[in-house]
Amino acid sequence: MATENxxxxxxxxxxxxxxxxxxxxxxxxxLGLVCGVLIVAAFQLTLxxxxxxxxxxxxxxxxxxxxxxxxxxxxxxxxxxxxxxxDVPGGMxxxxxxxxxxxxxxxxxxxxxxxxxxxxxxxxxxxxxxxAVVGMKVLESHETPGLGSKIESDPSFRANFEAxxxxxxxxxxxxxxxxxxxxxxxxxxxxxxxxxxxxxxxSRAVTDILHSSTAHTVPVIMSNLQTLQxxxxxGGQ
Amino acid sequence: xxxHASPASEPxxxxxxxxxxxxxxxxxxxxLGMCPVLAVTNSVVNGIAMGLASAFVLxxxxxxxxxxxxxxxxxxxxAAFILIIATFVTVVDYLIQAISLDIxxxxxxxxxxxxxxxxxLGRAEAFASKNPVGLxxxxxxxxxxxxxxxxxxxxxxxxxxxxxTFAGIRVLGPSxxxxxxxxxxxxxxxxxxxxxxxxxxxxxxxAARA
Numbered sequence: 001m002a003t004e005n006x007x008x009x010x011x012x013x014x015x016x017x018x019x020x021x022x023x024x025x026x027x028x029x030x031l032g033l034v035c036g037v038l039i040v041a042a043f044q045l046t047l048x049x050x051x052x053x054x055x056x057x058x059x060x061x062x063x064x065x066x067x068x069x070x071x072x073x074x075x076x077x078x079x080x081x082x083x084x085x086x087d088v089p090g091g092m093x094x095x096x097x098x099x100x101x102x103x104x105x106x107x108x109x110x111x112x113x114x115x116x117x118x119x120x121x122x123x124x125x126x127x128x129x130x131x132a133v134v135g136m137k138v139l140e141s142h143e144t145p146g147l148g149s150k151i152e153s154d155p156s157f158r159a160n161f162e163a164x165x166x167x168x169x170x171x172x173x174x175x176x177x178x179x180x181x182x183x184x185x186x187x188x189x190x191x192x193x194x195x196x197x198x199x200x201x202x203s204r205a206v207t208d209i210l211h212s213s214t215a216h217t218v219p220v221i222m223s224n225l226q227t228l229q230x231x232x233x234x235g236g237q
Numbered sequence: 238x239x240x241h242a243s244p245a246s247e248p249x250x251x252x253x254x255x256x257x258x259x260x261x262x263x264x265x266x267x268x269l270g271m272c273p274v275l276a277v278t279n280s281v282v283n284g285i286a287m288g289l290a291s292a293f294v295l296x297x298x299x300x301x302x303x304x305x306x307x308x309x310x311x312x313x314x315x316a317a318f319i320l321i322i323a324t325f326v327t328v329v330d331y332l333i334q335a336i337s338l339d340i341x342x343x344x345x346x347x348x349x350x351x352x353x354x355x356x357x358l359g360r361a362e363a364f365a366s367k368n369p370v371g372l373x374x375x376x377x378x379x380x381x382x383x384x385x386x387x388x389x390x391x392x393x394x395x396x397x398x399x400x401x402t403f404a405g406i407r408v409l410g411p412s413x414x415x416x417x418x419x420x421x422x423x424x425x426x427x428x429x430x431x432x433x434x435x436x437x438x439x440x441x442x443x444a445a446r447a
Contacts (some may be wrong), residue, residue, distance in 0.1 A: 019310035027309055036322035042328040049335035057338050066342055142346065146422065151343070 001185030016187065058110075058139065060125070062095045065125030066106035069097025075232045084231075096222070096228050097125070104229050106134055107221050111213035114213030115205040118142035124161065126218060128225055132190070133179075135212065137162035151175055157196045165190035166214045168222045175215050176177040181207040250375035252439065253364075257379025264387030264429075265436050270356045271346045274388055275425040282379045284392025286340045290333060290348060292381025294325045295357050299365040299377035306366045318361040319352070326352045348366040356380055387432075394428045396418045 033228040057224035075082040076091035085093055095108040105127065122138035124133050151157060165221055169176045177191040181204050187194040193210070197215045221228065262388045263269045273291065277286040298321045330348050341348070347419045351357070362382055365373040396402055399419030401409040418424045 019312055024310050024313045028313060028317065028320070031320055033311075035320055038324050039327050042331045044333035046331040050331070053334065053338045159266070 039093060051082060060139045061123045061139060062097065062108045062125075065108050065123055065137050066095075066097035066127075067104045067125075068099050070100055071102075072097045072108075075228070075231060077220055080220060080223070082220065082227045082231075083215050094217070094228075096231060104128070105223075107217075108135075108230065109213060109217050111138070111209045111217075112140075113209040113212070115141060116143050116148045116199075116201045118204050120202075121167070122206065124210060124213075126166065126214070126221060128221060128228075130163065130164060131165055131167040133161055133164040133214070136206075137212050137222065143199075145200045147199045150196050151202050151206055154196050154199075157194065160193045163190065164210070165191065168219050170179075172223060173219050175218060179207055179211045179214060251373055253372055253376040254379035257376060257381075258383045258386070259305070261380075262383040262387060263380050264384060265432060269359065270354045270384065271429075273350065273354065274384075274391060274428065275422060276343055277347050277396060278388050278391040278425060279399065279420045280343075280396040281364050281389065281392045283343050284342065284388035286333065286380075287344060287347065288388035290329045290344070291351050291354055292378070292385050293329055293332075294322060294351050294354075295360060295381040295384075296374060297325045297328075298322045298357060298429070299360055299373045300370060302361045302365040303368060303370045309366075314366060315358075315362070318358060322357050323352050356384060358415070360386025388433035389434045390432055391425060394431070395424055399424060 022031045062072055066136070067074075073096050074085040075094045075096060076085040076088035077083075077094065078088050078091070082094060085091065093110065096104060097106050097108060100107050106125045107128070108125045110121065110123050110125055110211075113218065114118055114120065119140065120138070121137050123136040124139050126132070127134045141149065141152065143149045143151060164179065165174045165177065166179060168174070180192055182188070182192040182194050184195050184197045193203065195207075257263065261267060264271070264274050270291070273287050277287045298318070301321050302318055305317075326349065329351065333344065333348060359379050360373075363374045368376070393403060396404070396419075397408060398416045399421075400415050401407060401413045416424070419428070
């Protein structure tokens with residue numbers, strides 16, 4: 001048994017009494033169990049605070065992507081129509097933003113997709129008056145620091161989302177010119193997103209997210225303008 | 238690590254604490270755990286957050302390693318240490334999210350990377366696995382705070398020069414043109430080099446006077 005243990009490297013002195021495999025497994029298993037309990041406890045204890053922080057961050061982001069909005073109301077989609085969010089549990093939210101005169105200035109929508117690394121989650125604001133995306137904020141990202149993370153900080157990339165034209169087609173069910181990606185310095189159309197040099201994949205990820213999200217949400221927003229305009233704002237910033 | 242240099246007499250907790258804090262400062266003397274030091278110390282707040290998060294993981298894992306040191310078979314000790322360290326890194330990940338999402342975003346992937354900070358496994362292997370709990374905590378706290386001070390030292394210089402602010406408060410007038418390089422990774426090397434130069438010069442002066 002232990003005396004015939006010739007597989008260990010001769011350089012390392014064999015332990016005086018070789019520990020049995022069962023004991024090693026028991027030790028690691030026991031330690032794993034304790035560590036698991038610790039992690040679950042930490043998760044449970046911090047969860048309420050984390051949720052609160054995320055909700056506050058979202059609230060702030062909504063007013064950031066709809067410039068000029070001071071109050072908002074939350075709606076959800078049901079069979080192509082927008083109804084108060086409380087009627088559709090678990091549904092996707094449309095955050096309608098209003099200015100001081102209760103005039104609708106924009107609608108913020110969350111969208112997500114695969115980034116270069118892990119899930120990329122953004123919030124964008126759409127202005128029906130301008131027929132354009134008027135603001136975009138990255139809510140969650142694990143893009144490479146210094147490269148892909150520029151989608152949050154690069155001023156010229158951010159400028160893409162100050163007035164990104166997204167208009168419904170004549171039938172009102174699709175987008176006339178879907179959002180597409182252009183190489184850096186080659187943006188010619190109002191519906192193109194100019195990529196960041198060195199962060200093409202992250203730029204493309206943002207483009208794809210907006211492309212597929214707006215294709216669905218913009219027709220919904222445009223066909224529900226009446227509902228959006230008449231919905232009562234629920235309170236301020 | 239330099240355990241061979243430990244004195245023959247029984248070390249006290251204070252000695253163990255001060256050793257890590259200054260004489261064997263993990264960053265300025267040992268040059269260990271450089272990756273997070275260089276990467277996220279572009280502001281005072283980020284530097285302190287990174288330092289304290291690492292210190293928390295260091296102290297907690299050293300305590301647990303020291304507590305269970307007699308139960309862990311020698312063959313699997315490294316795996317066991319990593320498991321303990323990874324647990325506290327996950328805990329600190331949740332804690333930072335609960336404290337501030339902005340800091341969490343700023344530190345990004347470097348929170349998860351605390352698990353591979355060689356200071357932590359180094360202290361577990363070289364100190365905590367051989368010493369009683371109290372002494373291990375003192376040692377870990379010394380290294381942890383030494384690391385935090387180093388992150389703060391880099392973060393404050395980089396924020397003041399790179400942004401004209403200290404912890405968000407403007408200290409240099411509006412006519413100050415920020416040195417953008419200081420906020421970028423390259424600036425970290427310059428500032429670290431500057432601090433190392435200062436400490437080397439101080440040591441030399443002290444040696445010359447003695």
